[in-house]
Structures are given as C-alpha cells and as structure tokens.
Amino acid sequence: MTNNFSTSLLLTIFFYISPSLSTYKDCSLVFNCGKIADVGFPFWGEDRPPSCGVPKLKLTCKDNIAGIEMMQVKYRVLQVDPSKKTLKMARDDYLDGICPETRLKNTTLNPNLFEMGDGYVNLTLLYGCNSPLMVVPDHLRFSCPVHGDGCVNLGEEMGLWGCKDSVVVPVRGDEGLLVGVSKMEEAIKEGFEVKWKVDSGGCGGECVESGGVCGYDLKLRRGICFCENGVSSSSSSSADVCRKDGGASVHQASGSAAKTGGSESKKKHIIIGLCVGGATALGLCLGCFVFCITRRNKKHVHPKLKSKDLASPPSTAPILIPSTFRSNIIPSYPYSRSDLENGSSYFGAQLFTYDELEEATHNFDPSKELGDGGYGTVYFGTLKDGRMVAVKRLYENNYKRVEQFMNEVEILSRLQHPNLVKLYGCTSRHSRELLLVYEYIPNGTVADHLHGKQANSGQLNLAVRLKIAIETANALAYLHRQDIIHRDVKTNNILLDNNFKVKVADFGLSRLFPLDVTHVSTAPQGTPGYVDPEYYQCYQLTCKSDVYSFGVVLIELISSLQAVDINRNRNDINLSNMAIDRIQKHSLGDLVDPDLGFERDYVVRSMIMSVAELGYRCLQQTRDVRPSMDEVLQALREIGKEVLDIGNDM
Structure with a gap:
C-alpha cells in the first residue's frame, strides 16, 4: 500500500512538472514570417503551441505573409509592436x-x-x-x-x-x-x-529577466511564467520568479557583498528549496488523504441522498425533456466558480457583481420595471459610469434557467449588427441571481406602439412600419446567415429607439444551428400565436420557424391587432388564422388598420396588399413553401422603394 502510494506520488509530481519543461521550450520559440519577426506573447501559432498565447490571437504564415483571423474575418498582419502592445x-x-x-x-x-x-x-x-x-x-x-x-x-x-x-x-x-x-x-x-488588452498575470518583466518565458493559463485566462527548471508561476511577485542551479535564483547579487556571501546565499537557497519541496510533498499527501476519505464517505452517503431526492423532489426542479427531443446543440461549460470570479469577462461579456446591479436598479425598484415575460423581469438601471441599462432578472436560478442564461450570453456576445440589441454583460452563473445587462432602448417595443400603451401616438405611419419590417428582417436574415435561429420572434421582442430604429432582443430561446443538418429536434417553446405549427406538431425547429413568426409580425404591422386576442370571434382569436381567412376571401379591408388609409389611397392600398401577400407566404402551414428570410428581406426592400416615393406625403 505504501509503495503504491509513493509510486503514485512520484508519478503525480513527474507529470505535474514534465509538461512545464516541454512548454518552456516551445514558448521560447518566436513567430517569424516575412517582415513580421520575433513575435512572442500574447500571440501563438506555427511553432508556438496554444499554451504560449491567448486563444484568439493565433498567427498564421503563408507565402511569407503573416495573417490572423478574428470574428470570421481574415486579416494581413502588417506590424506588431510589443513595446506599445499594438497590432496593425x-x-x-x-x-x-x-x-x-x-x-x-x-x-x-x-x-x-x-x-x-x-x-x-x-x-x-x-x-x-x-x-x-x-x-x-x-x-x-x-x-x-x-x-x-x-x-x-x-x-x-x-x-x-x-x-x-x-x-x-x-x-x-x-x-x-x-x-x-x-x-x-x-x-x-x-x-x-x-492596442491589445491582455492580462499579463505572472508574465511581467521579472519573468523574462529571470530566464522564464511567457505563456497563457487557459483556465485562469491570464498570462503565466514558464521556467526552464519546470517551475511555473502565475504571480509576478519577486518570490516566484524562475530559479535554477538547485534552487539558486537566476538573479545574482553584484558587488563585494555578493562575492563574500555567495556560498552562504546558496546554502540558504538550498535549505529553502528543500523546505518548499517537503511542504509540497506533505500537501500532496494530505490532499490524497482528504480525497480518499471524501470518496469513501460519498459511497456511504450517496444512496441515501438519492432515495430521498426521488421521494420528495424540490419544487424548483426543472421539468426534464425526453432525450428524443433534447437538443444536443448547447454544449456544457465546465467553468468553476473561481474561474468566473477571477475573470473579468464571460464569453466576451463583462462580468458584473450582483451588488452593483442591485444598486443600479435601486434594489430592483418596481417603479423601474420595464417589462416582464415568461423568463424574467427587466428593470431600468444606471451604472456607476453613467450608462443607462436594461437589467433582465431571471425568475429562477435552476438548471433550466442557467442553460438559457448561458445560451443568451454566448450568442449575444459574439454578434454585431446595427439591428440587434447589445449585451453589455452579466453576472456569474454562480451569482445569487442570474442577471443580464443590455443597452437601454428608450422608445419601447413595437407591440407598445401597435396595440399597447403608446398605440395612440400616431407615429407609426406606413413608412415607419415598413422601415421596422425591413430592419427586423435584416436582423433575422443576419442571424440565419450566422446559423442561429431566434425562436421567439414577436413584436414584444422588437425594441425601438427614439428614431424608431429596430433593435431585436431576447435571445434566451435561441439555438445555434449546426451546418450539417436540416432541422433541430426540440420540444416546442415560444409565445402562443407566433409558434410555427409544423414545429409544434413535429418538434422540428428550422430557420423557417422564424419566418412563420415574422409573418405574424407583418400582419400585426398592417392590422395593429394582437397576435392572440380571446375577445375576438372564436375563429379569429389567432391573428394568423384571421389573416389567412381574410386574404383568401379578398376581404383585406376587414383586417387592415383603418388609420393607414387603405380604403382611400390606391398607392397605399397596393403596398399593403403586397405586404399582406408576403405575410401570407410566410404563414403557410408547410415550411418548405415559405420563403427564406433573405427572400423576405429582398421583397420588403422592393416594397420599401415605393414607400420612399410617397413617405413625405404621409
């Protein structure tokens, strides 16, 4: 037993030190390509492995031309200046x-x-x-x-x-x-x-001066110092710089004091080295002992806990979807609590603390509530730097909500489009509450202006409504080109700024769409009145599901009616059914908002009929006959040209 433990301990120490030796040699190499020479940390590529630089700063070399790819765009590297930390x-x-x-x-x-x-x-x-x-x-x-x-x-x-x-x-x-x-x-x-902004961590000047080389800790997401003797440091303190020659510091004291006290210094360093080595070995032994005890206790406790959990599951447990319908698109994210708290970003989004967002919203004052939905309440807030924000507070902090939370952060943080709402940041997934921080869009939603609290403002003439339709379609077409399905397209998720520019929001139900499949099998989710009927029946989510929902939005824009209204006639409760019925019966006048001038202006009538026809195509029960979002966008732009000609007269 003792021999096995000693062997395991030695192997553990060997495998702990061995990778650092290899990494030191690899990261000692520099990137050279044509006119770009001697490039080291924070870049990697060619002879420099990923552990030598920031993951997203990979350099390539082809035909003596250096290159880098960021956000799916390829660039030619013209100059790298480490002293100024600039990249041209x-x-x-x-x-x-x-x-x-x-x-x-x-x-x-x-x-x-x-x-x-x-x-x-x-x-x-x-x-x-x-x-x-x-x-x-x-x-x-x-x-x-x-x-x-x-x-x-x-x-x-x-x-x-x-x-x-x-x-x-x-x-x-x-x-x-x-x-x-x-x-x-x-x-x-x-x-x-x-100018790059990389956390150099333990890769400061003392690392290089002591004979170390700079690398990157993928777990802590910061710079690290690799040393020739296999010892690496994630701290820039003088006590942790690289050492060699049996524990003697690479830095040698100068002058007569160094000459007279050199041997004593070496002895001290040897003693210190032995003490540190002994303490490390003792720590490993204690760690193994605690691990064994904990593992043994779990074997006895786990069955009891399991049976207890099955007998009385907590009320907040999420409903599990059968594996047949679960999407395998969302990956698992094995980040620990310390990983998130030590970093300043999460999927590229800024991390906020719960306390600063609580302060920004005045302790989530109900008077600052902007709206709520099936997944959370949104509050207006002001950050310490003066930015006005919208803070989404998810209702529950269970597995289902965490998955949705992480999904929205990942998607929004990598998208850039003038008609998509910007995500400023979020709290850690381990925070006491899950909070998302967005740019504040001051003019409400399209739903507010069509049939809500701002419905009587008279600002949504036909030209503005067509502009809203085009910009929304533009945003959705962009998402589809990025292989993303929104899955909850509705007028409540289309925000408007003071110039009535569209900002599509709420990606909590979005799904990354794989390139090699035609659909994703998943349990239907969305808002009643907007859900694709084929998706609801067959559990197959496609880009055409968004097209159907957008068709409902088009009908809302020309009718000013809600997608679902139980006060309407039984057959007209669902707006999509009502629209299809009126269009087929050539009774569009019974559907269109009378304030748009449908009955009195031939040009307006012609354009509204074109929009209704496009909406009709989007609302087809079979997804294969619906147009793509790009085709919808093109059709709306053609109609929009006519609106430009008459916009000044409306």
Missing part, C-alpha cells in the same frame, strides 16, 4: 479593391481584447444601392458587379434604405478620404491599428 492589420478581402468576391462581413473586434488606435474612424461601404432618392456625390459611388453598385460614407453606418448590405471598416482619419473612392481604397489597404 488590413483586411485580406479588400486588398484587391472595394468589391470583394467573398461574403460581406463587418470589421468586428472583441472589446475585451482590443481597443481602436488613436486617429482611426469608421468607413461605411454600402452595396446594392439602387434607390434614385439616395443623394450621394458621384465621386463617392463605386461599381461592384459582385454585390451590386454602392457608395461610401465616412462615419457610422447610415442605414440601408435602398441598399442591400453594408460593411464598416476602420481607416486612418484624414480629410483627404473625401476626395474619392480610390483614396478610400488606399486607406483600407493601409490597414488600421489596435
């Missing part, structure tokens, strides 16, 4: 001109890793612009046979009216950019500079 790069797809052959994507940077360099501004490129009403100087227009002719704009995105797509690219701010498209192309090729 240019988009690969725009090196040959302003009309790339690949799919259009925004330049999106992880705010937890980078901040834009000084002197750079956003350049917006609009594609597929066919509207004669878009007033843009000729020298800012360009020809693009791949994505449609377009134009450029210096500054933030200016909307998509009359255009199909837009791309935002950072460029060096210069008045000369306004000279023309060729100047802007040159600016894009010259690239832009970012």
Whole structure:
C-alpha cells in the first residue's frame, strides 16, 4: 500500500512538472514570417503551441505573409509592436479593391481584447444601392458587379434604405478620404491599428529577466511564467520568479557583498528549496488523504441522498425533456466558480457583481420595471459610469434557467449588427441571481406602439412600419446567415429607439444551428400565436420557424391587432388564422388598420396588399413553401422603394 502510494506520488509530481519543461521550450520559440519577426506573447501559432498565447490571437504564415483571423474575418498582419502592445492589420478581402468576391462581413473586434488606435474612424461601404432618392456625390459611388453598385460614407453606418448590405471598416482619419473612392481604397489597404488588452498575470518583466518565458493559463485566462527548471508561476511577485542551479535564483547579487556571501546565499537557497519541496510533498499527501476519505464517505452517503431526492423532489426542479427531443446543440461549460470570479469577462461579456446591479436598479425598484415575460423581469438601471441599462432578472436560478442564461450570453456576445440589441454583460452563473445587462432602448417595443400603451401616438405611419419590417428582417436574415435561429420572434421582442430604429432582443430561446443538418429536434417553446405549427406538431425547429413568426409580425404591422386576442370571434382569436381567412376571401379591408388609409389611397392600398401577400407566404402551414428570410428581406426592400416615393406625403 505504501509503495503504491509513493509510486503514485512520484508519478503525480513527474507529470505535474514534465509538461512545464516541454512548454518552456516551445514558448521560447518566436513567430517569424516575412517582415513580421520575433513575435512572442500574447500571440501563438506555427511553432508556438496554444499554451504560449491567448486563444484568439493565433498567427498564421503563408507565402511569407503573416495573417490572423478574428470574428470570421481574415486579416494581413502588417506590424506588431510589443513595446506599445499594438497590432496593425488590413483586411485580406479588400486588398484587391472595394468589391470583394467573398461574403460581406463587418470589421468586428472583441472589446475585451482590443481597443481602436488613436486617429482611426469608421468607413461605411454600402452595396446594392439602387434607390434614385439616395443623394450621394458621384465621386463617392463605386461599381461592384459582385454585390451590386454602392457608395461610401465616412462615419457610422447610415442605414440601408435602398441598399442591400453594408460593411464598416476602420481607416486612418484624414480629410483627404473625401476626395474619392480610390483614396478610400488606399486607406483600407493601409490597414488600421489596435492596442491589445491582455492580462499579463505572472508574465511581467521579472519573468523574462529571470530566464522564464511567457505563456497563457487557459483556465485562469491570464498570462503565466514558464521556467526552464519546470517551475511555473502565475504571480509576478519577486518570490516566484524562475530559479535554477538547485534552487539558486537566476538573479545574482553584484558587488563585494555578493562575492563574500555567495556560498552562504546558496546554502540558504538550498535549505529553502528543500523546505518548499517537503511542504509540497506533505500537501500532496494530505490532499490524497482528504480525497480518499471524501470518496469513501460519498459511497456511504450517496444512496441515501438519492432515495430521498426521488421521494420528495424540490419544487424548483426543472421539468426534464425526453432525450428524443433534447437538443444536443448547447454544449456544457465546465467553468468553476473561481474561474468566473477571477475573470473579468464571460464569453466576451463583462462580468458584473450582483451588488452593483442591485444598486443600479435601486434594489430592483418596481417603479423601474420595464417589462416582464415568461423568463424574467427587466428593470431600468444606471451604472456607476453613467450608462443607462436594461437589467433582465431571471425568475429562477435552476438548471433550466442557467442553460438559457448561458445560451443568451454566448450568442449575444459574439454578434454585431446595427439591428440587434447589445449585451453589455452579466453576472456569474454562480451569482445569487442570474442577471443580464443590455443597452437601454428608450422608445419601447413595437407591440407598445401597435396595440399597447403608446398605440395612440400616431407615429407609426406606413413608412415607419415598413422601415421596422425591413430592419427586423435584416436582423433575422443576419442571424440565419450566422446559423442561429431566434425562436421567439414577436413584436414584444422588437425594441425601438427614439428614431424608431429596430433593435431585436431576447435571445434566451435561441439555438445555434449546426451546418450539417436540416432541422433541430426540440420540444416546442415560444409565445402562443407566433409558434410555427409544423414545429409544434413535429418538434422540428428550422430557420423557417422564424419566418412563420415574422409573418405574424407583418400582419400585426398592417392590422395593429394582437397576435392572440380571446375577445375576438372564436375563429379569429389567432391573428394568423384571421389573416389567412381574410386574404383568401379578398376581404383585406376587414383586417387592415383603418388609420393607414387603405380604403382611400390606391398607392397605399397596393403596398399593403403586397405586404399582406408576403405575410401570407410566410404563414403557410408547410415550411418548405415559405420563403427564406433573405427572400423576405429582398421583397420588403422592393416594397420599401415605393414607400420612399410617397413617405413625405404621409
């Protein structure tokens, strides 16, 4: 027994130290590729393994050209300056001109890793612009046979009216950019500079000076110091710098004092080394002893607990879905409590403490409540930095809610689109309550303006409603291109800012959609009146399920009626059934909001009929005959062009 324990202890120590020896040698190497040379931490790639750098900072080398990929966009690395912690790069797809052959994507940077360099501004490129009403100087227009002719704009995105797509690219701010498209192309090729924000942790100057090399602790998500003797440190304190030669510090004292006291210093270090080694061995022994005792106790206690749990399950236990219908898309996240509390981000989202959000909402004051749903209540709050936010407080902190919570954080933190609500951050999954922090959108929801507390404002004319439809479709089409199904599309989840710009929200029911399957089998979830009937019957969730829900939204926009209203006639309680019935009977006048001028204006009547027809196609019982979200977006843009012509008269 003693021999086995000693052998296990020695093997444990060997395997604990051995990886560090290998990692030290690997991370001593630097990245070299063409003009980019001697690049080390926080980057990795080629001869440098993942443990030598931040996971998302992988460098590649092809034909002596260094590259990096971020948020599914490939960049050419132009310069790396470790002293200033800056990285200069240019988009690969725009090196040959302003009309790339690949799919259009925004330049999106992880705010937890980078901040834009000084002197750079956003350049917006609009594609597929066919509207004669878009007033843009000729020298800012360009020809693009791949994505449609377009134009450029210096500054933030200016909307998509009359255009199909837009791309935002950072460029060096210069008045000369306004000279023309060729100047802007040159600016894009010259690239832009970012400053990285990486927690160096134990990888400070003392690590390198003592002979160590910098690496990255994937668990703690911070820098770490690897040493030649196999000892690594996650702290930058002087007591933990690398040591060699039997425990003597790499730093040697200088002067006569060092010469006279050198041997005594070595003896002291040897004694200290032996003490530390003995303490480590003793700690391992105690750890093994506690583990064995705990494991033995669990064998005796577990059966009793199990039988007790089966006899009287807690009232908050989640309802389990049969494995046939459970989606295998959501992965498990093996992060511990300490991992989350030590980090400053979670899936790229900022971590807030419960106390600071409680303070921001005045202890979740009921007067600050913005709304509630089946999963939580949303409160208005103000952070210490002055930002106004919406804080979603999930009702229950059980397994089901944690899964939903993590799902929403993961999805929102990696999406960037002008018509999607921004997620600022969240609490730890181990917090006393699960809280999500969003940007505050001040003008309520589309439901509020159609049939809620702001329904009589008179601000939703036909032009505004078409704009809402287009921007919502644009957001959903973007999600589908990212292989994400929203699964809870409804007017209560479409927020409006003061300019009536759409912000689609509430991704708590979203599902990442795998590329190699046609549908996801899962128990139906969603809001009554919006749920795809085929999804409800067959448990098969697809992108066309969102299309059906959006069809209900289209009908709401032209009727101002609720998706479900038990005060209506029995056959008309469900708005989708009512719409299909009126359209088939050519009685659209009984459905449309009379304030839109359907009966008195032929042009308005024609456009509303076009929207109703599109809604009818979306509401088909069989998903295969419904249009895709991209097709819906294109059809709405065609209708939107007509609205532009009459918008000023409405």
